[in-house]
Every structure is written in C-alpha cells, then in structure tokens.
Amino acid sequence: MKIKKHSVYVLFILVIFLSLAGCSSSNTSAGSITPKIKTGKDITFFVTSDIHYLAKDLTDGGEAFQKFFNTGDGRELNYIAPLLSAFTRDIKDKKPDVLIVSGDLTNNGEKESHLELAKRLEEIKKSGTLVYVIPGNHDILNPYARGFRGSEQYVTDSINDNDFSNIYGDFGYNDAVLRDSASLSYLAAPSEDVWLLMLDTAKYESNMAAGTPEADGEIRSETFQWIKKCSALAKQHHARLIAVMHHSLMDHGAVTKDYTLNNSRQAIEAFQAADIELSLTGHIHLQDIKSHESGGKTIYDIASSCFGKYPQEYGVLKYSSTGGFDYTTSPMDVEGWARETHSTDENLINFTAYSKDFLAKTSYSRVYFSLAGAGYTDEQIDSMFKTYNVLNQAYYEGKPPANLEEIKNSEGYKLWTSADGATMQKRIISFANSTVDNTKLHIPLNQDK
Ligand SMILES: [Fe+2]
Incomplete structure (x- = not known):
C-alpha cells in the first residue's frame, strides 16, 4: 500500500512537471540546443x-x-x-x-x-x-x-x-x-x-x-x-x-x-x-x-x-x-x-562589364526623364548622366568612387549642383558627399560574456 501511494505521488509530480513544461512553451515551441560548431571555434x-x-x-x-x-x-x-x-x-x-x-x-x-x-x-x-x-x-x-x-x-x-x-x-x-x-x-x-x-x-x-x-x-x-x-x-x-x-x-x-x-x-x-x-x-x-x-x-x-x-x-x-x-x-x-561550366553566353563570360552596363541602362531613362524639358542640351544631359552613373555605381558598391575629387570637378557635377529643383539633384549631392566605406566593419568583443 505504501509503495502504491509513493507511485501515485511520483506520477502526480511528473504530470505537474510535464504540464508546466507545456505552459512554458505556450508561445514558443522549444527544440533541443545542439550547436554544430563548438565553443572557441572561429x-x-x-x-x-x-x-x-x-x-x-x-x-x-x-x-x-x-x-x-x-x-x-x-x-x-x-x-x-x-x-x-x-x-x-x-x-x-x-x-x-x-x-x-x-x-x-x-x-x-x-x-x-x-x-x-x-x-x-x-x-x-x-x-x-x-x-x-x-x-x-x-x-x-x-x-x-x-x-x-x-x-x-x-x-x-x-x-x-x-x-x-x-x-x-x-x-x-x-x-x-x-x-x-x-x-x-x-x-x-x-x-x-x-x-x-x-x-x-x-x-x-x-x-x-x-x-x-x-x-x-x-x-x-x-x-x-x-x-x-x-x-x-x-x-x-x-x-x-x-x-x-x-x-x-x-x-x-x-x-x-x-x-x-x-x-x-x-x-x-x-x-x-x-x-x-x-x-x-x-x-x-x-x-x-x-x-x-x-x-x-x-x-x-x-x-x-x-x-x-x-x-x-x-x-x-x-x-x-x-x-x-x-x-x-x-x-x-x-x-x-561561366568559364568552368563552358558557358557560351558572352554576358556571363564578361559579367562584371555586363552588370555595370545593365545598371547604367536601367538608370538612363530615369535620369533622362528627370531632366527632359528643363532646357538642357543633349551634350549637357549626357555629361550629367555620366556623373550620375559613376556616383550611382559607387552607391550600390557601398563605398565612394576612387576619383571622387575628379568627379566633383566635372562638368556634369557642376550642372547637377546648379540644377535648380531637379528631382535627382539631392541624390547626386548626397552620393558625392558620402565618404564612408560601407563594406567593412569591426566589432570588438564585448567582454561581458
Ligand atoms: Fe523587400
């Protein structure tokens, strides 16, 4: 009789434990913690x-x-x-x-x-x-x-x-x-x-x-x-x-x-x-x-x-x-x-140039329409687009272009800075004034851990 009472008690504790475990995951479903990479490994x-x-x-x-x-x-x-x-x-x-x-x-x-x-x-x-x-x-x-x-x-x-x-x-x-x-x-x-x-x-x-x-x-x-x-x-x-x-x-x-x-x-x-x-x-x-x-x-x-x-x-x-x-x-x-798979697609074989060109093509119409009707000559629009394109590429790359000073002295950039009210003017000026490299970051260890 004593043994039976003990068993019931153990069973009762087990039921309580299991139901508490269930409650604790009421807004989560818990899995096991078995990390593949061990501590101290890079x-x-x-x-x-x-x-x-x-x-x-x-x-x-x-x-x-x-x-x-x-x-x-x-x-x-x-x-x-x-x-x-x-x-x-x-x-x-x-x-x-x-x-x-x-x-x-x-x-x-x-x-x-x-x-x-x-x-x-x-x-x-x-x-x-x-x-x-x-x-x-x-x-x-x-x-x-x-x-x-x-x-x-x-x-x-x-x-x-x-x-x-x-x-x-x-x-x-x-x-x-x-x-x-x-x-x-x-x-x-x-x-x-x-x-x-x-x-x-x-x-x-x-x-x-x-x-x-x-x-x-x-x-x-x-x-x-x-x-x-x-x-x-x-x-x-x-x-x-x-x-x-x-x-x-x-x-x-x-x-x-x-x-x-x-x-x-x-x-x-x-x-x-x-x-x-x-x-x-x-x-x-x-x-x-x-x-x-x-x-x-x-x-x-x-x-x-x-x-x-x-x-x-x-x-x-x-x-x-x-x-x-x-x-x-x-x-x-x-x-x-492309080389390894013997691709015959010229765009993939020369992908860096293709990709740069694709970005330029998709940007051109945007720039052209933003300037159309503002009284610029074709040559001026062309030089403004060249400036936009170099800065836009750098913007996507996440870092300033190597020849930033040269760009800022270009005819195209001068036209942008004086383009009163041009929709893209702010964008161009902000590109040209960004000197941060967004491709690199170091975070030292927080020693609290
Ligand atoms: Fe999204």
Whole structure:
C-alpha cells in the first residue's frame, strides 16, 4: 500500500512537471540546443539578401518577361539561376560555416519559385554549410505572384506562412531552439558562441484582401515578449545574439518610409536590452552600414545589397572568440563559374562589364526623364548622366568612387549642383558627399560574456 501511494505521488509530480513544461512553451515551441560548431571555434557567415528567385518554368523568356526585368529596378532576373549557381560554387569553394538569407527569397512569392529555391539551398546545405532564412515582404500571400508566357503575365500560386516554414524547414525551422507563435521568427544556434535571432518582420496577413503586398514591416508586440525569452536563454548559455531580419533596424540615409521598421525605436531598445550589437538586414537593395549609440551601447545595422543587382556582392562575417566580429564584402565569381561550366553566353563570360552596363541602362531613362524639358542640351544631359552613373555605381558598391575629387570637378557635377529643383539633384549631392566605406566593419568583443 505504501509503495502504491509513493507511485501515485511520483506520477502526480511528473504530470505537474510535464504540464508546466507545456505552459512554458505556450508561445514558443522549444527544440533541443545542439550547436554544430563548438565553443572557441572561429565562425564564417556568408550573408545575402533579396535573392528574388524566379522558378525556371515560370518564364519562357518572352516579351512579357523582357519587359518586366528591363523596366525594373536593375535586378538581373534574367540571370538569377546562373547567379545562384555561381554563388553556390563560391560557397562550395570557400566553405563558410553558415549562410544567412535575410528575406525576399522570391520574385513575388510564387510557390514554384520557393520550391525550386529550397532545392537549390538543399544543395548548399549538403555541401556542409548551415543555411538560415527568413521571409521578406515579397514572399508570403503575395497577390502579385506571376509567371510570364509570350506577351502576357499569368497568375500563379503564392504560399501562406505555414507553407513557408514547411518549405524552408531544413533552413532554420526544423532545428529552431525556440519558435515564436506570433510570427515566423525563430531562434537558431549554429554555434555554442553565436546564436541567430531570426525575425519575421513582414506584414502579409492582409495582402490578399488588399490586393497588394504590404512593403513596410514591424516586430509584432507578442514577438517582443518572445525576444526576451530568447535573450534570457542565450545569456544562460553564454551565447552572443545576432539579429537577422528583412526590414532596416534604423534609417539608412534617405531610405526610410516602408524600409525602416515601423517600431524601430522599440526594436533598438529591445535589442540593446538583449545585448545585441549587430543586426543583418536587407530590403533596401543597397550595401549600407549604420549605427546607433545610447546608454553606452552601440548597435550596428548592416544592410546587404540585392543578390541579383550590381555589384553582385555578398557579406562575409567572421567571428573569433578572441578578436570579435569582422565584416567585409566579396564579389560573386560569375566569370569564373561561366568559364568552368563552358558557358557560351558572352554576358556571363564578361559579367562584371555586363552588370555595370545593365545598371547604367536601367538608370538612363530615369535620369533622362528627370531632366527632359528643363532646357538642357543633349551634350549637357549626357555629361550629367555620366556623373550620375559613376556616383550611382559607387552607391550600390557601398563605398565612394576612387576619383571622387575628379568627379566633383566635372562638368556634369557642376550642372547637377546648379540644377535648380531637379528631382535627382539631392541624390547626386548626397552620393558625392558620402565618404564612408560601407563594406567593412569591426566589432570588438564585448567582454561581458
Ligand atoms: Fe523587400
């Protein structure tokens, strides 16, 4: 009888324990913490964003497709599959520990593009690099999901949030330490020393009813509570946290509305409370680094350039337990890939020149129309465009041009500075006065850990 009573007591304690464990994960689903990279080991992260992948079967390369990418923002959608092959070759060659993709994985959220991209990422993972993704504003419940056939665009399936975490299960969701029940955010632990707070900042819930994808982003109020749990867990395990999200943590120059998080201030405070010193973001399609300092703490926001847009560079973030974080950018070796695969496509064989030229072509009409009717001669417009083009290229490269003084003394630049009220004047002057190199950053170790 005594033994029976004891057993009932043990069973009672077990039931209480299990139900408490269940309660503690009421807004999370906890996984195990089994980092592949052990403490003290150096880590190399490759960082990219805004792949905007389009499945091969969704385009016949015809008139509608040509029009779409030739009148776009300079993204080379026509070469997105070869670019991903070149990038995969770089990854297999350089063997980073981790690849991070900070959203806008697909052109416009097409289900077929997601499925095909996931297969391409699987190839990277099989080569030994851990892959972590989060969604951007283009990826989920996107009413603009389209394929291209002949002279027409046609509607194709998009995906919902559940589909996203299923399709990309192998790239963060299945091995998450914690998942947020209010969003597709999750906590990943690739190494014992550095964990990734992967935040879903996209607002896709009302897209279908609105008939348009919402471009702005925010961290949901429930997710702020979840971030506190992640921070406590990371501190308990002596792991440093890096935040990864699609929208900017802080303003990057004039790129603000719809780009910076709507609740940027609250996010910065939450990150600083979590001892986060670095966030990796995308969305603005520019290589740019900004920082914010308050209460004796500095936090950096590195915006990665767009994967398919000039200069086709990716971020390389190295962590060492003695030196801290070092960030730089590296170009994709598209020409090397083209040679190795015996490509006969002249654009891929001479990709650097092609890509520069493509950016120039897509900018020309914008500059021309902004100046048309303002009384300039063709020669003047030509010299103004040349100045714009050199500064614009440098802007996308994330650093000032080598011959900045020469440019500032050029005829084109003088015309821009005196172009009363010209729409692009502010942009040109701000390009010419930016002397910061946004491709490099060193963050020394915060010794509190
Ligand atoms: Fe975006």
